[in-house]
Amino acid sequence: MARKVCIIGGATTPFDYGPTGFESIEGGAAECVKETQQDIPNFSLRDLDLMIYSHFSVHFGHQLAPEWIIHDHLGLVGLPHYRVENGGNTGGSALYAAALAVMSGHHDVVGIVGWETMDSVSQSQASEFIALASDTRYELMVGGIYPIYYAAMANKWMKENKVTEEDVATIAVKNRNNAMDNPKAQWYRNEHKYITVDDVMKSRLISYPIKKYDCCLMTRGVAFTVVCSEKYAKKVNPDGYVTVDGMGLSSCTIRAGDRLNNPGWKERYGPGYPEMTEFGACRNSAEQAYKMAGIKDPLKDIDFGEIHDAFSTSEAQIYKALGLADETNIAKFIRDERTSMHGEIPMNPGGGLLGYGHPVGATGIMSTIECFYQLAGMIPKKHLSKKTEVPDAECGIVNSHAGTGTSISNFILRRH
Amino acid sequence: MMSQVVVMKNKKNKFAEEPVFTERKDYRPDGVKETGLAFVGHEISDDRTVMNQFLHYDQLYTIRHGWNSKFFIGLLDGKILGTRCPKCGDTWVPVRTHCWNLDCNLQKTEWVEMPLTAKVHTWTVAGWSGRSSLKRLPIILVYAVIGDSKVAIANELHGINPWDVEFDMPLKIVFKPKDQRIGAVTDFHFEPADGWKPSPMNPEKERIKKLVEPVYEWVKTLK
Numbered sequence: 001m002a003r004k005v006c007i008i009g010g011a012t013t014p015f016d017y018g019p020t021g022f023e024s025i026e027g028g029a030a031e032c033v034k035e036t037q038q039d040i041p042n043f044s045l046r047d048l049d050l051m052i053y054s055h056f057s058v059h060f061g062h063q064l065a066p067e068w069i070i071h072d073h074l075g076l077v078g079l080p081h082y083r084v085e086n087g088g089n090t091g092g093s094a095l096y097a098a099a100l101a102v103m104s105g106h107h108d109v110v111g112i113v114g115w116e117t118m119d120s121v122s123q124s125q126a127s128e129f130i131a132l133a134s135d136t137r138y139e140l141m142v143g144g145i146y147p148i149y150y151a152a153m154a155n156k157w158m159k160e161n162k163v164t165e166e167d168v169a170t171i172a173v174k175n176r177n178n179a180m181d182n183p184k185a186q187w188y189r190n191e192h193k194y195i196t197v198d199d200v201m202k203s204r205l206i207s208y209p210i211k212k213y214d215c216c217l218m219t220r221g222v223a224f225t226v227v228c229s230e231k232y233a234k235k236v237n238p239d240g241y242v243t244v245d246g247m248g249l250s251s252c253t254i255r256a257g258d259r260l261n262n263p264g265w266k267e268r269y270g271p272g273y274p275e276m277t278e279f280g281a282c283r284n285s286a287e288q289a290y291k292m293a294g295i296k297d298p299l300k301d302i303d304f305g306e307i308h309d310a311f312s313t314s315e316a317q318i319y320k321a322l323g324l325a326d327e328t329n330i331a332k333f334i335r336d337e338r339t340s341m342h343g344e345i346p347m348n349p350g351g352g353l354l355g356y357g358h359p360v361g362a363t364g365i366m367s368t369i370e371c372f373y374q375l376a377g378m379i380p381k382k383h384l385s386k387k388t389e390v391p392d393a394e395c396g397i398v399n400s401h402a403g404t405g406t407s408i409s410n411f412i413l414r415r416h
Numbered sequence: 417m418m419s420q421v422v423v424m425k426n427k428k429n430k431f432a433e434e435p436v437f438t439e440r441k442d443y444r445p446d447g448v449k450e451t452g453l454a455f456v457g458h459e460i461s462d463d464r465t466v467m468n469q470f471l472h473y474d475q476l477y478t479i480r481h482g483w484n485s486k487f488f489i490g491l492l493d494g495k496i497l498g499t500r501c502p503k504c505g506d507t508w509v510p511v512r513t514h515c516w517n518l519d520c521n522l523q524k525t526e527w528v529e530m531p532l533t534a535k536v537h538t539w540t541v542a543g544w545s546g547r548s549s550l551k552r553l554p555i556i557l558v559y560a561v562i563g564d565s566k567v568a569i570a571n572e573l574h575g576i577n578p579w580d581v582e583f584d585m586p587l588k589i590v591f592k593p594k595d596q597r598i599g600a601v602t603d604f605h606f607e608p609a610d611g612w613k614p615s616p617m618n619p620e621k622e623r624i625k626k627l628v629e630p631v632y633e634w635v636k637t638l639k
Contacts, residue, residue: 023466062471128546137484138510140546141602142571148557149570151540156583165623205543205627207557208578212544255510257559257568260537263517276538276559276568 010225015357026073028222054114091364092400092409179355219357246412248288308401
């Protein structure tokens with residue numbers, strides 16, 4: 001029988017573009033560990049028996065195997081370590097790897113450090129670096145960067161689901177305004193303003209129907225979390241640990257155009273799915289996670305989520321892939337504000353990628369940490385107020401998302 | 417027991433026929449050169465506690481197209497080559513050298529010449545892009561299905577106003593003049609099929625027009 005997997009804590013550096021206060025990656029990692037130790041004084045680096053590093057692109061740091069620098073800096077020489085890279089789902093995949101390590105019984109206490117330094121090149125160059133994770137032979141050269149691929153998918157999805165530009169703009173507004181309660185969020189630290197749907201609608205065109213404020217932020221940031229056995233969790237954080245009750249990981253094509261008639265999906269869900277509109281890997285990995293965690297009705301059984309809102313449009317598409325709504329009611333689901341703080345399933349109370357930021361390798365870890373804080377009752381301590389606390393949260397979902405939906409993971413976390 | 421070790425001295429052990437490259441073309445733009453690693457400057461804060469250093473790194477890559485080469489050579493010849501599985505008949509552009517149906521067990525595919533016609537599957541109008549594409553903005557990017565391909569290929573749509581692009585609109589494939597082709601997907605683009613006329617202006621078209629107009633102005637300011 002697989003062992004129960006727990007999370008005992010974690011922290012991020014402030015997320016920023018330019019100076020964060022912890023400019024070196026290894027220094028940032030050290031500060032994240034120290035903040036975690038302030039929360040859980042009984043946690044010692046000596047307890048770790050595996051380190052997993054979560055980092056997307058060595059292009060940004062101009063350093064191959066940068067995890068070795070961090071590992072040395074943390075004083076962990078001798079401890080096994082390796083790096084996980086899986087596009088935007090790097091963080092989720094690192095969490096998946098850590099959970100497998102604990103579940104198997106082979107490791108007891110696994111640390112994850114995730115980071116990205118996307119401000120080492122200009123924003124347009126950074127867009128092109130990220131687009132190197134598309135098929136460079138076919139897509140990069142035809143003006144392709146990720147927002148354009150997502151826009152092409154979202155344009156069709158929105159028409160088919162009768163979701164408007166204003167509808168998805170409400171998601172951008174929600175997450176950015178949530179971030180205004182989070183002192184580590186990039187939106188809080190930089191733009192620092194509450195926005196409206198009108199602001200989103202008037203922001204510059206990125207790729208129709210996506211405007212600037214529909215897009216997540218490019219970020220410098222580091223995150224750290226500890227995944228462990230229940231025995232260890234009970235020892236160091238008996239009152240505050242969280243269990244990973246379900247997890248799923250799935251894949252889709254690298255080129256979005258290849259999923260119109262893909263035999264892999266046809267076998268699983270019948271013809272015509274996921275098309276270029278739905279996130280099949282999100283649906284598939286959510287189904288795995290729900291099954292493992294005994295989730296029957298996600299809308300009822302899950303209290304909130306920290307999900308991969310790389311674009312406001314993709315958060316809307318994710319609602320559907322998670323089974324929170326279907327084509328008959330997705331537009332109404334958004335208009336009824338069911339994912340806002342006063343809704344029945346608040347999404348991205350921490351600000352998400354649109355508000356907190358998206359330093360790729362750190363992002364899934366940040367989402368996990370925010371989910372952990374909610375379940376451990378730590379939001380009043382970590383955020384500026386209780387406005388972004390989900391009261392009495394028992395169950396949260398963490399979602400991490402790569403490529404054009406090319407790799408997606410979902411995790412069900414519960415207060416123990 | 418020790419296994420036998422064959423030592424081959426001064427003789428290249430060949431496991432595959434080496435291609436003989438007889439046609440070579442250079443089209444290096446001015447200012448593109450391999451410099452390798454070069455620190456090109458730095459800055460230090462007024463209190464001398466923080467330093468940023470500027471590193472330039474430029475490297476020549478050889479993209480070996482290998483078994484996919486015919487597609488890219490086809491572009492030089494003004495042809496779109498696809499591949500087809502001889503077992504199940506599925507056809508693809510972008511190409512696959514082995515079939516994707518697990519029942520066909522990675523069956524090697526055959527090359528087929530595709531028609532120079534396509535249909536828009538989905539589209540977007542880009543007002544922002546990667547560094548190499550900024551001056552071409554706004555770009556209409558379509559995912560279009562060429563002939564009986566099972567997949568859609570991304571490329572630019574030229575020859576219409578950005579707000580006039582439509583789902584399912586018929587397209588033709590237009591190649592650059594032969595001397596400007598480089599064997600990359602940028603050798604061709606899509607244009608509306610002959611005889612296609614855009615539908616009248618509507619609120620969505622007006623909205624896209626409004627979003628795109630500042631992009632034209634912004635591009636004029638780029639050096």
